[in-house]
Amino acid sequence: MSQTKIAPRSAVPDSFSGSNPTQTCRETLLTYEPLDAPFGVVVRGIEWRDGPPDPEVVAELTRAMRRHLVLVFRGQPSPSHDRANAFWSGFGPLVMDTPDGQFHYNRFSTEKAVNNVLRNKDGGNLVVAGDEGMVELGWHNDQSHKPQFKKISVLENVRFGAGAVPTAFRDMYTVCELLPAEIKARLGGKQGIFFDPRLPGPDKLPRLCDAMHPVLAAHPDSGRRAVFGSDWTMFRIAGMSEADSKSTIAWLRDFALENAPYYEHFWQEGDICVWDNFGVQHRRNHQEPGVERIMRLHEGVAEG
Ligand SMILES: [Fe+2]
Structure with a gap:
């Protein structure tokens, strides 16, 4: 796995006092300590x-x-x-459902989607490695197969035993900004075709797509563009021949592997990671069985 060497960013610049590396915001009293990584910061003081x-x-x-x-x-x-749901809902919905509260094809996905996922006693979902272990999860943006952009993701560690695999993150904004000009121009207006890989394919469940998103997509609030799309949800680029689309997607994957600033998070018990799910992708390796690794998904209303 390649890793671009970029110095850690300094703490948030506005309205702060105190000395480096930890800085405290005067208004909210939250403290920030940049990670020893190209991006990411530890925040303390939330009530x-x-x-x-x-x-x-x-x-x-x-x-x-x-x-x-x-x-x-x-x-x-x-x-x-x-409380978590109420707090994070202030940043936008955590699960991107349709206006009637249901994902269109939910009934097709509930059986497979709950693999390793248990309902927590007070709501939310727990993802447990358990005796079976867990398959590798490739680079992805959560819920990129849905029509609306999910702007943030929230994941809490409940237990991270010896041998538990970390979660890796990479910055796809920087990847977009590093693209050669001719690639940017070529992909500028192009849309990706997304399918939920857990659902039957279009041959069995006829549909044109589950979602379409720009390949170089602009964040709905900031306007900053990122290379968008998961390795296993973006099936094709519309308006290109199948061969062109395949080679372009493969090229983008290689370019991202080579150039994306990268951070691997080894969870401490109780860590809650909140990330920009639009411009940041994440992944984890295969988890060996018999290792304690319990994660809590704060997704507001859980699917299925
Ligand atoms: Fe994920």
């Missing part, structure tokens, strides 16, 4: 409470997310599902 978060906290954490891409909340009590 979980009922109801939505303060607008100043949302604004500040949004700025921090734009700059650092991955926020690691560390050394804090675990929030109840209701």
